Amino acid sequence: MAVERFPIEGGHIMMFARSVGDDNPVYYSGDDALAPPTFVQSSAQFDEDYFLRPKIGQPWFGSGKEPTGIKREPSSGGGGGGGGGGGGLHAEQHYEYHRPLKAGDVLTATTKPGKTWEKEGRRAGKLVFSESVVEYRDQNGELVVTARGVGVRTERPAKTE
Amino acid sequence: MALKASEIKQGQTFEQTLVEDLKRTQIVQYAGASGDYNPLHTDEIFTTKVAGYPSVFAHGMLTMGMTGKMVTDIVGGPDRLTKFGGRFTSQVWPGDDLKGVATIEEVRDEDGRKVVDITVSTKNQDGVEVFAGYATALVDE
Secondary structure: OEEEEEEOOHHHHHHHHHHOOOOOHHHOOHHHOEOOOOHHHHHHHHOOOOOOOOOOOOOOOOOOOOOOOOOOOOOOOOOOOOOOOOOEEEEEEEEEEOOOOEOOOEEEEEEEEEEEEEEEOOOOOEEEEEEEEEEEEOOOOOEEEEEEEEEEEEOOOOOOO | OOOEHHHOOOOOEEEEEEEOOOOHHHHHHHHHHHOOOOHHHHOHHHHHHHOOOOOOOOOHHHHHHHHHHHHHHHHOOHHHEEEEEEEEOOOOOOOOOEEEEEEEEEEEEEOOEEEEEEEEEEEOOOOOEEEEEEEEEEOEO
């Protein structure tokens, strides 16, 4: 994933804060808003290639007339700071904050692939983990947030006991 | 209000109800805000018939986002945080009640600043941990 321009906007922060049930007024002050700790995840909105968003004129694997719009197995996702895709799940997420993120900042995001490892799971068969590190830099090229995500692909759906 | 080093001690805990009876619509709301439209979270038909899960389930990042509210409430705002992370240890389903517990681990000096290390644990109504994490935040003297 590479995001060339991720503008931090007060309205977007407000919608994000509402969705996580956070009524802290610092998220509702428009152009002066601070960003919640997990807000950079929404850089997915500004990733042109992010595959977990329906795109104009392209098939989508969710249900319509049929349970899925695409017959092939959906591929694993990355992007948006790491995380699960069609057949993948989000296993871990870690953030380091180098300075507070606020409305008016304009970030870029660059992703570096990290380690990949396998484990035999108790609930879902063979698990394949893969790590990615996303660096979010501001309009001055300064590092604001470092996000390390770990995604896992499972052999079969994970069941909660 | 920022935490004061003199007012917290190791082992001290904080609790917060993060959500009661999680609604599918809140999951939809998170999908819209975050931009993660994975049908596993919002499309019951795809999730049960194609992916083979019993129902849609919440984004791990929704659980982490709700846990983040508890953390920022404790430390006095998002601008106090220097680290926040964790593992998604079990899925969160519509109808779940989530409660977070934060435990003060240590107050220490880091790069000339006073910080507090906190562990966080979010559990569902059955006591199953769904998020196991940590945070580090700046504290006042």
